[in-house]
Amino acid sequence: MKRPWQSLCLLIVLGPLLISVVVRTLGWQVLLGNNGVLNDALQALHITSEPIRLVFTMTGMVIALTHVLVPFMVMSVWATLQKLNPQVEWAGLSLGGSPLRVFRRVVLPQIMPGVLSGPITVFAPSASAFATPALIGGRRLKVVATAAYDESRHAELAARREHRAAAADREHRGRDGSQPTRRTPL
Template identity: 75%
Template sequence: MAATSTAEPRRTSGEGAGAAPWLLASPALLLFIGLLLVPLLLTVLLSFHAFDGARGVLPDTTWRNYIEVFSDGYYHEIFLRTGGLALGVTLLCIVFGVPETLILARMKSPWRALFLIVILGPLLISVVVRTLGWAILFGNNGLINNTLMSLGITSEPVRLLFSMTGVAIALTHVLIPFMVISVWANLQKLDPQVENAGLSLGAPPLKVFWRVMLPQLLPGILSGGIIVFALSASAFATPALLGGRKLKVVATAAYDEFLNTLNWPLGATIAMLLLLANVVIILGANRWVEKRFSQVFDA
């Protein structure tokens, strides 16, 4: 009887301990559901509503909005432009961000902190202020064109404003800190003696980087690439200010449907398709890159 009485409280305390994590996480979970999942669900429901120019949003449900987006070449061009822009910005951030992080890691104490602040500086400034600054630089009479013409590189101003090139440059400047932070966090976990061991065994520096350093940096590059791709694909302020009205991306197209034509269901449809495309592309690219690099490095 004594053994039975002592076992019962232990089982009860175990049940209470199992529920404690859920109770502690419930405020954050409720906040996540209220601020993210509920608006997403309402947006999905809105995308299936019909729309009439005279009566507004109708209670009738329809697939017409999705059929219109999938069948109209205008939206095909917008989605392809957005995907190409996001992919280009991601590649630029990898090309410039990874070497930048490696150089930063090899700097000594005072210079490392200074250059880290310089790299993270764009995150400390409003996105509108940054974009307007790039608009001034990209203008026909801006600093970049004046420098190119004064050096004799070009005889006339290069069209950077209201072009994909200008938007890609500005987004790379804004998003490259996310790549640096991701690779930097992964680089801090590595043992620097591993690289020295490869060099001491006679391997050239490029081969040491490819066979020793890159496989260990790959998780940071992948996580940084996912962040950069998602943010550049859904960017609004930079494409709107630097791209103008004619150079539309998915975010600006959804904005126009919501606030200009007031076709909220079509705007919700565009927004949900952007979210779905982001998730599919990111998951697919993640699996493909991991499989591809595992085959290369195993060989």
């Protein structure tokens, strides 16, 4: 790839990382909503007669998360491609190898560290993604981050209930733990 196109393609791929998570997610809600740009385009082209439900579905959440996680994979592979010596590829072709065979036998083994480190690099932000699954997936769909948040909220509410019950019991029993004395009306 020539240098000017390489820079432009890299900017297009890395562009999603330059936008705030909340702004990007709200943009996906506008695109994927029932009255969103995507559904309007599909109906205008007569591909569908009714809007396709993409917000609050796993499909919509996967689309939005893929948009932000693909750059991490591309960066990983791109870094290893930059280290690749093009003369080795030319040598394989000049020795009679087909382009597919040269890719499989020469290029792929050299970029394999980037291909293997990409999923590891993608896993961390995908496991900790909270805003996108919460806004696009809603309360019904659970991923690791939203499930952990919900569990912590349930634990916090349970602790508050226990604290209130214990305080009410102490108030009922009196400060020293004895049974409350009956008060006679005046």
